[in-house]
Amino acid sequence: MTPKAILFDTFGTLVDWRGGVSAALARLGEQQGITADWLALTDAWRGAYRPSLDAVRRGERPWCILDDLHRDSILALLPQFGAAGLAPDVEALVAIWHRLPPWPDSAAGLRRIRRKFITAPLSNGHVALLVGLSKAAGFEWDMVCGADLFRHYKPDAETYLGACALLGLPPGEVMLAAAHNEDLAAARHFGLKTAFISRPLEFGAPDGRAKPSREWDFIVDSVEDLAEKLGC
Amino acid sequence: MTPKAILFDTFGTLVDWRGGVSAALARLGEQQGITADWLALTDAWRGAYRPSLDAVRRGERPWCILDDLHRDSILALLPQFGAAGLAPDVEALVAIWHRLPPWPDSAAGLRRIRRKFITAPLSNGHVALLVGLSKAAGFEWDMVCGADLFRHYKPDAETYLGACALLGLPPGEVMLAAAHNEDLAAARHFGLKTAFISRPLEFGAPDGRAKPSREWDFIVDSVEDLAEKLGC
Numbered sequence: 001m002t003p004k005a006i007l008f009d010t011f012g013t014l015v016d017w018r019g020g021v022s023a024a025l026a027r028l029g030e031q032q033g034i035t036a037d038w039l040a041l042t043d044a045w046r047g048a049y050r051p052s053l054d055a056v057r058r059g060e061r062p063w064c065i066l067d068d069l070h071r072d073s074i075l076a077l078l079p080q081f082g083a084a085g086l087a088p089d090v091e092a093l094v095a096i097w098h099r100l101p102p103w104p105d106s107a108a109g110l111r112r113i114r115r116k117f118i119t120a121p122l123s124n125g126h127v128a129l130l131v132g133l134s135k136a137a138g139f140e141w142d143m144v145c146g147a148d149l150f151r152h153y154k155p156d157a158e159t160y161l162g163a164c165a166l167l168g169l170p171p172g173e174v175m176l177a178a179a180h181n182e183d184l185a186a187a188r189h190f191g192l193k194t195a196f197i198s199r200p201l202e203f204g205a206p207d208g209r210a211k212p213s214r215e216w217d218f219i220v221d222s223v224e225d226l227a228e229k230l231g232c
Numbered sequence: 233m234t235p236k237a238i239l240f241d242t243f244g245t246l247v248d249w250r251g252g253v254s255a256a257l258a259r260l261g262e263q264q265g266i267t268a269d270w271l272a273l274t275d276a277w278r279g280a281y282r283p284s285l286d287a288v289r290r291g292e293r294p295w296c297i298l299d300d301l302h303r304d305s306i307l308a309l310l311p312q313f314g315a316a317g318l319a320p321d322v323e324a325l326v327a328i329w330h331r332l333p334p335w336p337d338s339a340a341g342l343r344r345i346r347r348k349f350i351t352a353p354l355s356n357g358h359v360a361l362l363v364g365l366s367k368a369a370g371f372e373w374d375m376v377c378g379a380d381l382f383r384h385y386k387p388d389a390e391t392y393l394g395a396c397a398l399l400g401l402p403p404g405e406v407m408l409a410a411a412h413n414e415d416l417a418a419a420r421h422f423g424l425k426t427a428f429i430s431r432p433l434e435f436g437a438p439d440g441r442a443k444p445s446r447e448w449d450f451i452v453d454s455v456e457d458l459a460e461k462l463g464c
Contacts, residue, residue: 118363128400131350131374142363143376148398166380168360 002230003193005167006113007122007145009154009178010130011100012202014110014121014223015137018042019201020100028089036083039204044081048073053124053153063151065126070094098129102137103199109223110139112232118142122163122176124153143167155186164192177226181213193217195226234462235425237399238345239354239377241386241410242362243332244434246342246353246455247369250274251433252332260321268315271436276313280305285356285385295383297358302326329357330364335431339370341455344464350374354395354408356385375399387418396424409458413445425449427458 011017022042029036052069055061071094078084086093113119120143121130127146134141145163152158164171171191178184179199188194195218200206212219220226243249254274261268284301287293303326310316318325345351352375353362359378366373377395384390396403403423410416411431420426427450432438444451452458 118367126400127375127398131399135350135374140372142367143359144374146398149381166359166378167363168358 003117003175004173005118005120005142005164005169006175006177006195007120007160007163007192008110008223009176009180009183010121010123010125010133011097012199013177013179013197014106014139015100015102015133016201017046017097017100018204021045021096024096025086025093028086028092029083032085032089034083034085036081041077041081041083043203044077045070045074048077057153057156065148066097066124066129067094067126070097097125098132099136100133102139103222105222105224107138109225109227110141112227113223113230114140114142116230116232118167118169120145120163120167122154122159123147154183157190160187160190160192175217177218177223180209184216185214188214188216195220197221197223197226235349235407236405237350237352237374237396237401238407238409238427239352239392239395239424240342240455241408241412241415242353242355242357242365243329244431245409245411245429246338246371247332247334247365248433249278249329249332250436253277253328256328257315257318257325260318260324261315264317264321266315266317268313273309273313273315275435276309277302277306280309289385289388297380298329298356298361299326299358302329330361331368332365334369334371335454337454337456341457341459342371342373344459345455345462346372346374348462348464350399350401352377352395352399354386354391355379386415389422392419392422392424407449409450409455412441416448417446420446420448427452429453429455429458 008014022038025038052073071090074093075090078086120141122145123130124147126148127144130144130146147153150158150162164174175193175195176187177195177197179197179202184194184196194216196212196216198210198221200210218229240246254270257270257273284305303322306325307322310318352373354377355362356379358380359376362376362378379385382390382394396406407425407427408419409427409429411429411434416426416428426448428444428448430442430453432442450461
């Protein structure tokens, strides 16, 4: 039952993108003398994430990294939120996602788990983003699986199975840990084990998304809790 | 002048493949009651390395990972060394390269350098091999660049430039550290900075290969020495 490697979803599972992005937007806005509903803009930016990934997944848009998708969606959103004055800072906006605050248990939990298991992020972020984010957050890995290694976004098969292939392990010896039921459903479909990490604050107020929708192999409240249950 | 990321060649530069492979062969031979000149077999196995990589590089052989090349070359060599009795253990033989003794300065030097720089191996080994080898040797990385990420072997451009692209850095902000002049010559040709780490014992007795053939950006005797010169 115990896997040899554990892959971790990143945005929402290990880092607080909502708190981090909204705070960084507010800082940049303040520097430029712009006020706006930064939390609402953050939610709208995240709202554009899945449709933009799906356009690539369906082949309507050629492969590009998350920075490119983030750039296009924020440029489209800024005027709607009265923040068009931030457009010249678009590279700084895109870079916000390279440095996000970790949930308090993430770095310590990952460190414990890595003592006994092979660990890697498996994210729709690209390697450069994940390397920067991990260094800033104190995450230590055995490998970094960015979507650019596979030129596919989750939940495409190529990401889950590509990560297993790179690690030289059959899917049954690999587990995905994520705060998102649909990510885990895809991982289970492709033969991986699953760990649900509940993150009730990911979208602000707790809602149904923070609850497990199935009997995942592990259901925990934090990475430290997962480390505990894995005997690390 | 100072780069942002430092890539490290692995076999010979960070680990003692000759000492490690010959000792492991001797252990396996002893278990099977076989005696042979294990150092000579090790040298012959390593001798087959470059020609086997070049067959892939020239397109004479479809892409395959180093394990596959190692398997074919050792199976061809065993009878010549009176060690055909080890053929049934070929997977154990191939796995020897996944766990090799580090040079005494490697792990500590890498840890120091990683505090200030992005670090990754850039090896003709594949990710699974490098992950296993790094975990056993205590090497910690920000990314792991195995040849399977690029489906090319050094000194093909795709490896050096592919690693830079994954890290999101122009070649001029990346440095290769290696014990091999030809590896550094290719890296410099593609715009990377270069650090020569002298490893006089790599091939047994010291010879000309342990001497720098050009004025590389750094010329050092160990990874700790490189850390020192980089101010880490």
